Amino acid sequence: MHFASDNTAPVPPQVLEALIEANHGYAMPYGTELAMTEVRDQLRQIFEAPEAEIYLVATGTAANALALACLCPPWATIYCHPEAHIEEDECAAPEFYTGGAKLTLVEGDHGKIAPGALEQALAFTGRAGVHNVQKGALSLTNTTEAGTVYTPGEVATLIGIAHAHGLPVHMDGARFANALVTAGCTPAELTWKAGVDVLCLGGTKNGLMGVEAVILFDPARAWEFELRRKRGGHLFSKHRYLSAQMAAWLNDDLWLKLAERANTAARRLSDGIAALPGAHLVHPTQANSVFAAWPREGHRRAQEAGAQYYLWPMDQSLEGPGDAPLSARLVCSWCTTEEDVDSFLALISG
Amino acid sequence: MHFASDNTAPVPPQVLEALIEANHGYAMPYGTELAMTEVRDQLRQIFEAPEAEIYLVATGTAANALALACLCPPWATIYCHPEAHIEEDECAAPEFYTGGAKLTLVEGDHGKIAPGALEQALAFTGRAGVHNVQKGALSLTNTTEAGTVYTPGEVATLIGIAHAHGLPVHMDGARFANALVTAGCTPAELTWKAGVDVLCLGGTKNGLMGVEAVILFDPARAWEFELRRKRGGHLFSKHRYLSAQMAAWLNDDLWLKLAERANTAARRLSDGIAALPGAHLVHPTQANSVFAAWPREGHRRAQEAGAQYYLWPMDQSLEGPGDAPLSARLVCSWCTTEEDVDSFLALISG
Amino acid sequence: MHFASDNTAPVPPQVLEALIEANHGYAMPYGTELAMTEVRDQLRQIFEAPEAEIYLVATGTAANALALACLCPPWATIYCHPEAHIEEDECAAPEFYTGGAKLTLVEGDHGKIAPGALEQALAFTGRAGVHNVQKGALSLTNTTEAGTVYTPGEVATLIGIAHAHGLPVHMDGARFANALVTAGCTPAELTWKAGVDVLCLGGTKNGLMGVEAVILFDPARAWEFELRRKRGGHLFSKHRYLSAQMAAWLNDDLWLKLAERANTAARRLSDGIAALPGAHLVHPTQANSVFAAWPREGHRRAQEAGAQYYLWPMDQSLEGPGDAPLSARLVCSWCTTEEDVDSFLALISG
Amino acid sequence: MHFASDNTAPVPPQVLEALIEANHGYAMPYGTELAMTEVRDQLRQIFEAPEAEIYLVATGTAANALALACLCPPWATIYCHPEAHIEEDECAAPEFYTGGAKLTLVEGDHGKIAPGALEQALAFTGRAGVHNVQKGALSLTNTTEAGTVYTPGEVATLIGIAHAHGLPVHMDGARFANALVTAGCTPAELTWKAGVDVLCLGGTKNGLMGVEAVILFDPARAWEFELRRKRGGHLFSKHRYLSAQMAAWLNDDLWLKLAERANTAARRLSDGIAALPGAHLVHPTQANSVFAAWPREGHRRAQEAGAQYYLWPMDQSLEGPGDAPLSARLVCSWCTTEEDVDSFLALISG
Numbered sequence A, B, C, D: 001m002h003f004a005s006d007n008t009a010p011v012p013p014q015v016l017e018a019l020i021e022a023n024h025g026y027a028m029p030y031g032t033e034l035a036m037t038e039v040r041d042q043l044r045q046i047f048e049a050p051e052a053e054i055y056l057v058a059t060g061t062a063a064n065a066l067a068l069a070c071l072c073p074p075w076a077t078i079y080c081h082p083e084a085h086i087e088e089d090e091c092a093a094p095e096f097y098t099g100g101a102k103l104t105l106v107e108g109d110h111g112k113i114a115p116g117a118l119e120q121a122l123a124f125t126g127r128a129g130v131h132n133v134q135k136g137a138l139s140l141t142n143t144t145e146a147g148t149v150y151t152p153g154e155v156a157t158l159i160g161i162a163h164a165h166g167l168p169v170h171m172d173g174a175r176f177a178n179a180l181v182t183a184g185c186t187p188a189e190l191t192w193k194a195g196v197d198v199l200c201l202g203g204t205k206n207g208l209m210g211v212e213a214v215i216l217f218d219p220a221r222a223w224e225f226e227l228r229r230k231r232g233g234h235l236f237s238k239h240r241y242l243s244a245q246m247a248a249w250l251n252d253d254l255w256l257k258l259a260e261r262a263n264t265a266a267r268r269l270s271d272g273i274a275a276l277p278g279a280h281l282v283h284p285t286q287a288n289s290v291f292a293a294w295p296r297e298g299h300r301r302a303q304e305a306g307a308q309y310y311l312w313p314m315d316q317s318l319e320g321p322g323d324a325p326l327s328a329r330l331v332c333s334w335c336t337t338e339e340d341v342d343s344f345l346a347l348i349s350g
Helices: A013-022 A034-046 A060-071 A093-098 A115-124 A152-164 A176-183 A219-231 A240-274 A296-304 A338-349 B013-022 B034-046 B060-071 B093-098 B115-124 B152-164 B176-183 B219-231 B240-274 B296-304 B338-349 C013-022 C034-046 C060-071 C093-098 C115-124 C152-164 C176-183 C219-231 C240-274 C296-304 C338-349 D013-022 D034-046 D060-071 D093-098 D115-124 D152-164 D176-183 D219-231 D240-274 D296-304 D338-349
Strands: A053-057 A076-080 A102-105 A134-141 A169-173 A198-202 A212-216 A289-295 A325-331 B053-057 B076-080 B102-105 B134-141 B169-173 B198-202 B212-216 B289-295 B325-331 C053-057 C076-080 C102-105 C134-141 C169-173 C198-202 C212-216 C289-295 C325-331 D053-057 D076-080 D102-105 D134-141 D169-173 D198-202 D212-216 D289-295 D325-331
Touching (some): A053 A240, A060 A169, A060 A219, A115 A152, A169 A176, A176 A240, A219 B093, B013 B240, B034 B053, B034 B212, B053 B060, B060 B093, B093 B102, B176 B240, C013 C240, C053 C060, C060 C093, C060 C169, C093 C102, C134 C152, C212 C219, C296 C325, D212 D219, D240 D325
Parallel strands (some): A076 A134, C076 C102, C076 C134
Antiparallel strands (some): A289 A325, B053 B212, B198 B212, C198 C212, D198 D212, D289 D325
């Protein structure tokens, strides 16, 4: 019963087999190997973007920070949700890679930026000219940190506002596959057709060992990205081990199947909790994470039985009298089973 | 006949098996997994350094730049050889990670810093007080970029000079294992006993997919390193896939055996070339790289037969009349065979 | 009737005379001139801080950013009020000089950080270890951007909270003299005795051409400050023209007399407005700025007559029906006269 | 007898009078004052560059570093002479402002970059693609650090090489006026007509208190420059005190007259020394600095008499037997008199 994060899961056999396969003989380094050409072709086809330039890195923080540094100059600000990974979980990597840009936090329910709040933030930025930071870039996260999914229409609305102010747009897609299977649209519709300039397509949380694809729909900044990647220490010499994983993940829609499994498990978990007496969902369950609250006793039983997950926010306590509901985050992965879910539900329902 | 680099080789079966083994079930993320504890214990024992703090990253550039950023403030300079990887091959990653420090190039034959030149450079630095950059850190590469090996005594001499000026010392050990088997001393003797503060122990060029250990012999800067690593995007969530590789590599002296094989192949290749008419060594062959010159005709035959290696320096041409010797770099890896070497020698000897 | 800012005023005759006096003959450069020794002695005596190290720069942004860079590492955050100059008016200079630190905005009425909000912000920071930015420094502005003044007790309370978390403290004293004459305490009581580590003592807004003193009460970071200042391009070769101005400003309490004049003018203006029908103060007037609202008609008359000041917030409009009060910021300087104030009051009262 | 530097001299009466004049009444801040319009018009006319954008800062280091940051991205390198101020005397300010670019040192006699050496350095840069820093910008210093002057033709030759590689060009003109009166050409001929993109026109070493004009002949990067200047803390609120000085300095060719006086004094000094037995010039004297060597006894007499100048290089010693010549740097300023020169010559000739 591991619901702590999707980064504690193993990788599926197809990925391991691809690594074994890739390990034969010599291969050219630094992304010049054949497998990278395959990955590039796959992603261009999947995203209907024949001009896109595509690069692999090994962590989501690297992908986001490098992409943002290409979009936002040091004297500008990046608009993001207060719970965005780039604000909360990257130890100021965007500030480091951009050379000292700011992040402007734009509120909205359930992890999504509210259009009105974005308008307001943009109206406020740079009103005193050179004394203020300038408008830099918009960063959207899909799936959001609250486990919700922006629809193509919602993405397009926010980007419409950003474009009216001349802003480029970054999408943190650490859980993009999970969003996509929920949105039920094409990859293109959820990204460049809605105005996204750069997508960080996460593989690590969805079945890879540590591989993320950065997709520059506009190739104009490709060479800059390559230089920033190298300079950040994110260009792999034995790059074949990244591209082989990514190719296997894209093959036969494996990435979507893995995401579908995680989402399905989360839905089952969410439905089960929502039906418990004294329980409720904190955010709608739209991808592979469940944010829900249930009575303290249920938490005690789960944790005694070794279930792994985080109280969310983290500063709640299992100790104390009464049975008020405590809220938690439960993340399902491609390898979460129905049994995992049902055992957990049995535990917390008492 | 691949002698282009040691980063084009595959990984040995033990490493692949360790990955397969590591892929069972859930594992804690970010270096808190059990395998990392094992790696830490192994390296502390191997280096006789029970206090050392140890971190894994995936590229040598990341290892070097993060380590140097912990040692050298933005207003100081790092002393290194003009051919050092940090100067030549990292697209100013040290400058980026330090926040704008300088590199001061210190000459010396065969890739090694000359003690007199280091003395001179140090005497020159900071003579105008606040107007100049200050003395920052010494960076040594062992095995050097010229394929030569500093002995423990040579390391200690250079570090003695550095310490007299209060400088901390970084060792770029991308090919440390190759140096160690040549030096015939203990890992401790070649590092902290000779004064090294931080070693970047390279696994990637010697049999891993992309894993480097940063060993902080003085743990005082460990927390800073952790923050810089995260902020640089170099902390892996599914960290088990790094630590499992590293553990397998250290087990049963695999890392030394792999290096020994590469060095042996290089020695055979070096001896063979040196015996050819019209050929000579450019640098003494002390590890797994051979820098040698031989007549142009031999190069032509080798390249027509598909042998892969670089003319070194790169701006020489195979075209042209006459048969003057051209110099080249040939790098052997753990999987270079006697047959590879002998076939190559046969080709170039005509 | 210039109330736009205190940076549009000329300098008093004493400062000009000091410049003329300083212009005789040759002088040593870079702060080694005699006048800087005098300044250092003056400030050490005034602040009862014989160990303090003191440096001059020419702009408040430079003073703040350099000081903060000495206190806060790149992976940490600076706590400040949302209206603080370092957040609102310096185009991310602190982010630039620190190498990418963050600013955490801590609310509070009338430009002052609320202790409870500071506690809360500190409790939130760094709860996820290496994934978050760390606690960096507290920055207080006195006189605040709202024209209010922290008492020594209020300063000590906030710094007590900061110190409990191990934070160093910066004070932006662009209008420190104005705060001091209001607080009626000693300079030491309002700074180091209350826990301030570094004071940026502003001269420019209070009678100098462009001179700010950075006072490091703890000299441990003095050399770092000197290097950062030089590296930032803020070390003046003909430094005598800064030190001569500063010395004249400190002589015979000129700095306090100038601040007293500005504060007195602001009080007269504030009292006058507060007494108008339909008018009210937005913030209590405690130094040389008045934040007040009065009917639109009064604004129209004032601006037609050429009075210079800003509607505050700036996005209000003089146009439109009705006579609802509009709020404004009025800043008095050392050379604001009673006539200026009374003419203005006459205009807006109609 | 002050020959230590041109930054120890006072300012001429015209500059002081301009300051006094500028001190009347209120003035708009931040360069929006009338005097700045005057300066802009003057410089556009003088340089025959009606499109140029012009900004003032207070130090030469700020001018250079800000200008270079606009020309050179963080992953590139700036070509300059090893003795250039940006390399030797700015504590890595260019590295700081560019965000970690490198400086590539290009040799040449008498402080001037040799065209062949520049060709060679450019051919070497970036040959390994993304692994290397890229070609960034060329920086020329005129007057050079060796007191020599590039002719328009020499400037054009070097810039021709730079342009063939797509490089923009910065000119450090800390002593541009001294170069100009020697070159005997128009300001345009020595700058944009020869290909210079940005000139840092130094006032501080030639009669101002601390004012430098940055002239962007191509205004495309003007807004970026403004943001970088503010963010660097180099935008003055009471900007009128900079522009008033600069306007007075440009009026009636004062800047050229001051430079002419300094150059004339240097020529007299140089001729005098060259005629001494046992003496010789180290560099040809072409502007206001003299680099010459004369017997140790002469140095002893001069220094006993209180003459101020630097042995150059600084690590020579007055002590010791014999009378071998020691080399020195002697800098004349606008206020060096014939008497100063003759007294000094009398001293050293014994």
